[in-house]
Amino acid sequence: MSEKLLTLEEATERSKELRQQLNQYAFEYYDEDNPTVEDYIYDRLYTELVQIETTYPELITFDSPTQRVGGKVLKGFEKVTHSVQMYSLNDAFSKEDLLDFDERVQKLAGKPVSYCCELKIDGLAISLKYENGRFVQGATRGDGNVGENITENLKTVKSIPMVLKEPISVEVRGECYMSKQAFAQLNQEREEAGQDVFANPRNAAAGSLRQLDTKIASSRQLNTFLYTVADFGPMKAETQFDALNELSALGFRSNPKKKLCETIEEVWAYIEEFHEKRSELAYEIDGIVIKVNDFDIQDELGFTVKAPRWAIAYKFPPEEAKTIVEEIEWTI
Ligand SMILES: NC(=O)c1cc2c(=O)c3cc(F)ccc3oc2nc1N
Numbered sequence: 001m002s003e004k005l006l007t008l009e010e011a012t013e014r015s016k017e018l019r020q021q022l023n024q025y026a027f028e029y030y031d032e033d034n035p036t037v038e039d040y041i042y043d044r045l046y047t048e049l050v051q052i053e054t055t056y057p058e059l060i061t062f063d064s065p066t067q068r069v070g071g072k073v074l075k076g077f078e079k080v081t082h083s084v085q086m087y088s089l090n091d092a093f094s095k096e097d098l099l100d101f102d103e104r105v106q107k108l109a110g111k112p113v114s115y116c117c118e119l120k121i122d123g124l125a126i127s128l129k130y131e132n133g134r135f136v137q138g139a140t141r142g143d144g145n146v147g148e149n150i151t152e153n154l155k156t157v158k159s160i161p162m163v164l165k166e167p168i169s170v171e172v173r174g175e176c177y178m179s180k181q182a183f184a185q186l187n188q189e190r191e192e193a194g195q196d197v198f199a200n201p202r203n204a205a206a207g208s209l210r211q212l213d214t215k216i217a218s219s220r221q222l223n224t225f226l227y228t229v230a231d232f233g234p235m236k237a238e239t240q241f242d243a244l245n246e247l248s249a250l251g252f253r254s255n256p257k258k259k260l261c262e263t264i265e266e267v268w269a270y271i272e273e274f275h276e277k278r279s280e281l282a283y284e285i286d287g288i289v290i291k292v293n294d295f296d297i298q299d300e301l302g303f304t305v306k307a308p309r310w311a312i313a314y315k316f317p318p319e320e321a322k323t324i325v326e327e328i329e330w331t332i
Pocket of ligand 1: 086087088089118119120121122123125175227228289307308311
């Protein structure tokens with residue numbers, strides 16, 4: 001149906017249908033990595049929506065997929081004070097460090113505890129705030145208490161939902177990252193344009209989120225994995241493992257390779273498994289995050305000035321130089 005023949009009433013109805021259809025396709029593509037339609041079908045519906053919104057700008061909505069492409073050029077990033085501090089993690093570099101952590105935790109908890117293990121995505125920590133299910137603010141970690149308001153850039157990250165599946169008010173934390181493929185493609189384009197290349201995907205993601213021109217941020221194929229609920233709102237999860245599933249149910253992307261481990265030996269097996277599999281992943285990881293699974297025990301253990309007592313980051317040793325050389329050969 002050609003849009004210029006549509007009355008405002010027909011255009012209102014049709015744009016609502018298109019938005020729902022396109023947002024569902026985008027969710028399948030960007031959040032579930034499971035596209036159900038060919039790109040040309042998405043593009044045709046998207047073009048129809050753009051034409052309707054051009055004819056009737058009053059029909060543009062907060063969650064229209066046409067608002068994801070950026071276009072604002074900011075003068076700078078305002079400071080944001082986090083309602084809940086964004087801590088860092090203590091590091092472990094050996095199995096012995098891990099056994100020490102487990103011993104400390106069991107002593108403080110007064111009983112054996114189970115751990116939720118997650119891949120440690122090598123990106124940029126972000127905090128996302130939602131009010132009644134709508135994305136209202138996104139910020140960097142900064143110094144843990146004050147970060148930068150990068151809401152406009154994060155609106156262009158397709159896996160970040162503009163509207164949640166539930167109309168709840170919640171603040172969530174996660175990692176914004178660039179995939180190895182997007183990183184190689186970006187560096188190749190920069191090299192061909194005689195620009196400096198980024199040293200690694202983390203720097204590329206950080207540089208992209210610091211762009212004042214949101215169109216540039218939008219072009220960088222950034223992605224996310226959410227892993228923490230800072231301000232619970234009405235979320236019901238009582239463990240980290242369940243919280244990750246709830247984040248997915250709300251419309252966030254959370255990493256599927258999490259594992260619930262009953263013993264530190266199981267944790268170590270998971271670490272060795274992903275140290276092996278690291279190069280097969282579509283994104284870079286610099287280790288494994290091990291968290292006491294039960295939120296009540298997390299609350300008992302609390303935080304030191306800098307970090308939670310109930311979590312630790314096992315860091316993989318830096319990859320050998322040969323792998324880096326291979327990566328350069330692959331990139332070229
Ligand atoms: N890079 C990551 O993939 C990742 C990072 C963190 C944190 O930085 C982190 C910091 C805290 F104070 C508490 C929990 C956390 O959980 C985390 N979980 C993850 N999966």
